[in-house]
Amino acid sequence: MCRLRIEFIQLEPARGLTLFLASSKIDRANQGRQLSVPALTRLCPVQAYEDWLECSGLRDGPLLRNVDRWGRLGDGLHSYSVSRILRRAFHRSGLEGEGYCGHSLRRGFATWTSVNQWSAKALMDYVGWRDVQSAMRYVEADASFGAWRR
Structure with a gap:
């Protein structure tokens, strides 16, 4: 960015x-x-x-x-400013910002794509990852199952 x-x-x-x-x-x-x-x-x-x-x-x-x-x-x-800006935005929104960094944006996006039923291929193409294992490390394990969830 x-x-x-x-x-x-x-x-x-x-x-x-x-x-x-x-x-x-x-x-x-x-x-x-x-x-x-x-x-x-x-x-x-x-x-x-x-x-x-x-x-x-x-x-x-x-x-x-x-x-x-x-x-x-x-x-x-x-x-190095991205982490500070992100934490400040969380704080101003009334959320806890500690523990978040610029890389959290990528992780959050990857998890969002999973929740919104993007395929792993679509995520990899969009972000530029070549390896499925690399891409899947960014998706939160407890992410929603989207339409499969009751």
């Missing part, structure tokens, strides 16, 4: 985003890869992206930025 750059994101309003990741942990040849992010009916990342660009006035550079105490945008968000 912290390495996303606006110039590497193509927006199709109300349809989706196409992201180009110049490098990643699984891209040993440093060729980069493209990801597609569809628009959703709730908590839509496409709408959030559109809103952020409109609100921030950003046109290039890092997508996510640090904000100083006077509300000015900085150069870019550091990966």
Whole structure:
């Protein structure tokens, strides 16, 4: 998330985003890869992206930025900041935030896909995992059985 750059994101309003990741942990040849992010009916990342660009006035550079105490945008968000931001969001929502980190977002998403009956293949394609065992480590064991639950 912290390495996303606006110039590497193509927006199709109300349809989706196409992201180009110049490098990643699984891209040993440093060729980069493209990801597609569809628009959703709730908590839509496409709408959030559109809103952020409109609100921030950003046109290039890092997508996510640090904000100083006077509300000015900085150069870019550091990966260590994600945990602090996540915990602060939990706290402001009245939830306990300790024990959560940036990786919790990935784990939560993987579990959400399982609850919402995504196939393991769909999850792996969406996140970029190549190994089923890697993907399944992120899904909470006590996740709901979705439509199979009584």
